[in-house]
Amino acid sequence: VPLMQGENFDVAVDLMSVIRGETTVKSINLTKPNINVYVLEDGRANYDIAAASETDEESSSDSDFKVELQSYSIEDGRIHYDDKTLNLVTSLENINHAGKGNFSSTIFDLDTETEVAYTSLNYDGIAYLDSANVKLDAILNANLDELKYTIKDNDLYVNALHLQADGFVQMMETG
Numbered sequence: 713v714p715l716m717q718g719e720n721f722d723v724a725v726d727l728m729s730v731i732r733g734e735t736t737v738k739s740i741n742l743t744k745p746n747i748n749v750y751v752l753e754d755g756r757a758n759y760d761i762a763a764a765s766e767t768d769e770e771s772s773s774d775s776d777f778k779v780e781l782q783s784y785s786i787e788d789g790r791i792h793y794d795d796k797t798l799n800l801v802t803s804l805e806n807i808n809h810a811g812k813g814n815f816s817s818t819i820f821d822l823d824t825e826t827e828v829a830y831t832s833l834n835y836d837g838i839a840y841l842d843s844a845n846v847k848l849d850a851i852l853n854a855n856l857d858e859l860k861y862t863i864k865d866n867d868l869y870v871n872a873l874h875l876q877a878d879g880f881v882q883m884m885e886t887g
Contacts, residue, residue: 715758718745718789729778739783744790751795757861781815800838805830818856821864825849844871859883 720743729736751757789807793800806829813822826848833841850866862880869875 713721713748713750715761716745716747721745721826723875726780734778735737736778736780738780740781741785741787742789743787745786749792749793749795751797753796755797775852779815781813783812785810788821796879799835801832801834803830803832804828813854820854822852822854826854841870846870 720741722739723737723742723745724739726736726738749757749759782845786807786809789809791807793802794833807826808828809824809826811822811823811824825886827845828846830861831841831846832839833845847869848866850862850868853862853864855861860880860882863877866876867874868877
């Protein structure tokens with residue numbers, strides 16, 4: 713089973729940045745991606761495909777490749793995640809998702825719209841969701857300097873159940 717395949721993968725770049733000898737990515741759009749993630753009991757995962765670099769110096773070298781993402785989308789996608797270390801299996805089918813924000817800034821609002829026609833979640837042998845329709849419209853504030861992510865306007869629907877959330881998640885320096 714392949715890690716990822718799809719019908720179409722579009723990347724928009726700033727033409728002037730290419731002329732200047734840089735490459736600045738502005739948007740990424742996936743059409744009918746099929747993503748399969750497997751984590752074995754020993755922790756090995758099929759997405760761990762990058763060769764290890766011999767030194768940190770190689771991986772931190774300057775690059776003329778920049779990501780100034782302003783929007784991204786997934787159209788009619790599928791994600792299957794099977795993690796034996798957590799005894800967790802989840803499947804998302806017919807995913808339509810779009811997000812936009814100024815990703816080149818360290819503080820920005822991420823405006824997202826997501827709909828998943830069939831969501832299944834099985835954890836430790838218990839099926840928590842089985843073919844549920846899930847829809848989420850949310851604006852999240854990302855503060856990358858403080859590693860703080862605040863939930864702003866949001867509406868979550870799981871079938872006919874309407875939920876809303878308020879608050880934030882912040883990474884701690886220690887602990």
